[in-house]
Amino acid sequence: MRPNYVLGGRYRITKSLGEGGMANVYLAHDLILDRDVSVKLLRLDLRDDPHTIKRFQREGLAATELVHPNIVSVYDVGEENGMQYMVMEYVKGMDLKAYIKKNFPIPYQEVINIMEQVLSAVSVAHAHNIIHRDLKPQNILIDEKGVAKITDFGIAVAMSENALTQTNTVLGSVHYLSPEQARGGMATKKSDIYSLGIILYELLTGTVPFKGETAISIAIKHFQSEIPSVREFDPRIPQALENVVLKATSKKPSDRYETVTDMATDLETSLSPRRASEAKFVPMPDDDGETKVLDKSDLTSEAAHQAPDTPKVAVPKEKPKKRRRRRRWLYTLLGLAVILIAGIGLAFWMGRPQTVTVPDVSGLTVNEAQQKLADNNLNAGAIKRQPSADMKKNLVIKTSPTANQSAKKDANIKLYVSTGPRMVKIGNYIGQSYTRASATLKAKGVTVRRQNESSNEVPVGSVMQQSVENGQRINPKETTVTLTVSAGQRQLQLADLTGKTKSQIQQYATRESINVSFEYKYDKHPKNTAIDQSPGAGSTIKEGSTVNVTLSRGKKPVSDSESKVEDFNVDVKIPFEANDAGSNSSNKNSSASTAGVNTVQIYVRDHDHDYSTVYKQLTIAQDTQVSIPFAVASGKSGGYKIIRDGKVILSDNNVTKNSH
Incomplete structure (x- = not known):
């Protein structure tokens, strides 16, 4: 993409910002809203893949739902000449990978501040059921004020489908890949939590935990090798802070934090003196209770062990006259074998661990829950307190294992106790x-x-x-x-508009956020040249005010039929539409509004105008009354259409002097 190319008639390309495994990123300038943006273009070799294109568009539109100060905003998604593009907020700064390299070692509190921003952003995405799948420092930007912003929510899914063929992309992402993803499984919210744990590890140590010459060798380490201790790298790191890394990067998803919010809550107090003596986090040991099947060799060896003194019975050589005796011994041996097998089965059955069903203790006090567990041959284990919008303070929310699940007799059951609504x-x-x-x-x-x-x-x-x-x-x-x-209203000194063309006046009005109402009259000056204005030049007006400008219609024609042009005004009330996010219009190609205002274009068709150009553009912050001047030849009609944020909201194609 060459510099100065205008994409979508709106975004002027300035320079290249970088190339990725799926898209190339450019710095561009939004010509309508006068701001810098970043434009992401789908790579040329992927533009013929309809599945990738569909993913790019759908996921890009989904990312526009994520409005958060720590998420790079997606403003627009579109297509031009087969090029799929995404317009996003431009973040001036560096990615977290470069930030770590430049600033390491980073103070522990600053590490926590960065992670809390990232966790807050991921929490919002998970609340929308959007999983990033590719969290890594290269996808986290740090602006000049130190604010962290996550990017690439929109194309994370699409990238995962092409990752195996993009070696550089895999090598950049595999260092943060969860064990279940490394095995080829589906990514979940807990996969994002694992990646966040690896990012925290890198913030504390300046490096990733696993390295290798190939992506495969690194992926294998994720599900086979334990995460190295950050305290061995830096003994000053509190055990509580290391525990956050260890829990987030547990091999089994069930051992990780339940939610990103839980991880943020734990991280927030990790430097507290109250947690100075905290023990090292150790994941729960595997106990899947699977039934093991013994083969014949196992059974034979077990039988030999259980009955070493069983006498060996000598079977007499077969003789025709002693078949009945041989059959008697055979039946005896079979009977002993049946008894032996039955004994082994009974031993297994008697030795199996006894299980009970976990009762439902939600809504009970801790004492009541402990008593109910004891009545069911279970013990109350650790107590974890957490906020709950549904359960009153000091009442049990749930247990682990949950109610109605099976547990070993006398097992410890973890209680989750409410601290009341989250304030x-x-x-x-x-x-x-x-x-x-x-x-x-x-x-x-x-x-x-x-x-x-x-x-x-x-x-x-x-x-x-x-x-x-x-x-x-x-x-x-x-x-x-x-x-x-x-809703604004700054004051400005009005320029001298006489002698300027209509196009120059419209550009001035857009730049200064004022409204212009045009009138026409025959005059010796060139057509569409301003010959008068009200208020006059030098007047002080407020932003959003209306300035009346009289334009020359040119010299009066000699023919009477050409001179019969009626001038009249049509008053129209333009409704304001509240738009919290500023760019949530369902039309992906619409002009994005700034927060709290609507961008409005008015098109007029009459003796002096047609629909090919904008008659007037203005921004409104409330319902606004406008007066549209018309010059309509006798026997003919005019028309207008009003577009708000890319949608036609008002129109009339049969405007005459007496119709309004």
């Missing part, structure tokens, strides 16, 4: 953009309500007030946070 601490969001503030709150499970309010001081889209004070803790299931957001 969320509200921060100070005043001055932040609504998009960032609402994403932060929604990531915590808080319901957010937006309320617009005009302001001459606060920038458009910034939070002016919040209904819950900074530092207050709330139950997100019961409390809604209302954010009051500025």
Whole structure:
């Protein structure tokens, strides 16, 4: 893709940012919203694969659902001349791999801060049932302010299908591959947790735990070799912090954290002095209780062991006259064998571990649960306290093993006890953009309500007030946070527009965020040249104000039929559509709005205009009344259509002076 190429009529390519196993990434400039973006183009050798294209489009659109300050936003997905592309937020900085190399050793608290940002982002993705599948430092960007942002949620699935043929991609990803993925199994949310554990290992040690000359050799180590100890690399690392690595990277998914949120909670207190004497994490030993089948050789050796003194019976040589005696001895031997086998089976049956069914103790207090377990020949084991929206404080949520499962008699049953609803601490969001503030709150499970309010001081889209004070803790299931957001209105000094063309005036209006209403009259000046304006040049107006400009229609024609053009105005009310995410339009090729405003284009068809060019473009933050001037020849009609964020919302193709 060459520089200055305009993709989709909107994104001007600036330079290449890098090449990957599936796509190439470019820096581009959004000509409509005047901002830098990154554009990801599907590689040329994959553009003829319809399955890959379908994955690219579907997963890219799914990624637009993930609105979070630590996830790279996806603005647009489209196609041009067979090129599949994805437009994303441009993050100026470096990836985590380069950050580790540049800043290692990294202070422990900074390591935790980075991981908490990453875990928060992955938690939101998992809440949407989106599994990343390819978490690695190369897919985590660190901007100039130290904020971590995860990318490539959109094409993680598609990449997994082509990974075996992309050697470089495999080598870059296999260091963070979970054991179940290395065996060819399906990736789950716990596979992401394993990758996060490897990333934490690399942040603490500056290197990956397993290395090898080939991707296969590294993959084998993931499901055969134990993760090296980070404390052997750096003895100053607290045991509690190493335990987070060990639990996240357990070989069996069942030994890992249940959720990313659980991992974040454990990581948050890993430097606490209260956990200084914590024991090293050890996964639960395998005990699958499978029935083992003995073959004949096993049975023979076992029988010999159980009855070493069994007398050997000599079978007489076959003689025709003694067949009855031989048959008697044969029946005796068979009888002994049956008795012996029955004895061995009885021994096995008597020696098997006795099992009981785990009772349901949810909703009971700890003491009540302990008593009920004891009544069922079970012991109460470790107690883990965790938040619960459904269970009151100090009541049992669940057990491990769960209710109605089988367990050995006198086994220890782990109790999960509620600490009550998860309370969320509200921060100070005043001055932040609504998009960032609402994403932060929604990531915590808080319901957010937006309320617009005009302001001459606060920038458009910034939070002016919040209904819950900074530092207050709330139950997100019961409390809604209302954010009051500025609708803007800055002031500017109006330029002298006379003598300028209509196109120049429209560009000026777009740049300064003002609205222009055009009128026409016959004049000696060239057609579509401004001959008057109101307010006049130098006037101070507010952003969003309307300026009336009179354009020359050119010299008046001599023919009477050509001069019978009626001028009139049509008033139209354009409805505002609240759009929290700023770019959640279902039309993938629509112009993305900035947070809290709609982008509107008006097209006019009359004596002086046609639908081929935009008559007026404006941004609105509330329902807005506009007056559209028409010049319609006698006996003819005009028309208009109004597009909001890429969709036609109003139109009329039979506009006359008396029709409105």
